[in-house]
Amino acid sequence: MYKYLIMSFLVVSTFIAQASSVINDERIQDQKDCFSSIFTDYDSWRNFMERKRKRQIKSEEDLLKAMSLFDSTFGKNKFNQYKNNLTCRKFKYQVDGNTVNGFVIKPKSTTKKLPVLVYNRGGNGNFGAVVFGSMMHNLFPIANEGFVIIGSQYRGTFTDNIMLDEFGGKDVNDVIELFNYIPSIEGADPQRIGMFGASRGGMQTFLTLKQVKNVKAVATIAGDYDLLQGLTYRPDMEEMYKHRIPSYDKNKIEELEKRSALKWVDDLSPNIPILLIHGTQDKQVSVKSSTDFANALSKNNITHKLVLYQEDDHHLLLNKENANKELVNWFLKFL
Secondary structure, three states: OHHHHHHHHHHHHHHHHHHOOOEOOOOOEEEEEOOOHHHOOHHHHHHHHHHHHHHHOOOHHHHHHHHHHHHHHOOHHHHHHHHHHEEEEEEEEEEOOEEEEEEEEEEOOOOOOEEEEEEEOOOEOOEOOOOHHHHHHHHHHHHOOOOEEEEEOOOOOOOOOHHHOOOOOOOHHHHHHHOOOHHHEOOEEEEEEEEEEEOHHHHHHHHHHOOOOOOOEEEEEOOOOOHHHHHHHOOOHHHHHHHHOOOOOOOHHHHHHHOOHHHHHHHOOOOOOEEEEEEOOOOOOOOHHHHHHHHHHHHOOOOEEEEEEOOOOOOOOOOHHHHHHHHHHHHHHHO
16 A cells, blocks of 8 residues: 555656656756746735845835836736746756756647747856846747747856856857757747847857857847947956856957957858847947847848837837837747
């Protein structure tokens, strides 16, 4: 009897584990629901954030303003809508002997295979990592329109060795590896793959595009397509480059040009349409980066669209919904 109960428990446990998996591949490890722990419900998440802000903000008035902004950005109704409509899993996978963190988001109910978007985050190391708030703000609205989204945090993020991130070096392999798992995602159509990224993710997108052949459309937001030129606009980035990019001190120009799509735009396929989005008042990456790149795409007869939001910033705070519509329409058109 005892043995029977143990066996039954193992069978049920295995079934639950399999049922909770979104990527059905034994190489994918530790799939966990994004809507768990403090993110099980909105109030739990909000209370956690309020306690965190209380330690940082001494004024009660400023705390109320901060939480009011939190509610206007997210909100219980929006949270519940996404929780009801979307499946979200965090997972781990292996690349070059490194354990890398990733995530996948998809609509729960669908009767047909859905197009897939590979998302490339901005930032470096833990800075700019895709946490729950950024998922809800940047990715849930896109997935909710009928897309599967898969992305990498890049090697070193959320680990003890954040120095593994080479800012467009070997970490590009972390993105490329994701393509091997797309056929194993429930409800995903591996014949309809797009890719999009923001800020550093724009660089990552085009570096990946050089090595994969099954992407049908691309979109980037506030990307830097000429890193050397970008230093004239934001010279403080050089400290990060020295910190992240191997052999930077010895081979500065070579390493930056490797990561600059403008320098090898003629290598890009004319059959992959490119959407470029940028705010004209971006203080982190000059809008000139996108306008120069668009001009180069025109000279090389590469189908593209340039969308500029006047007076908007790096994060498109004034035009978030408009930018999301541009992204959704672009990928619906070409996927």
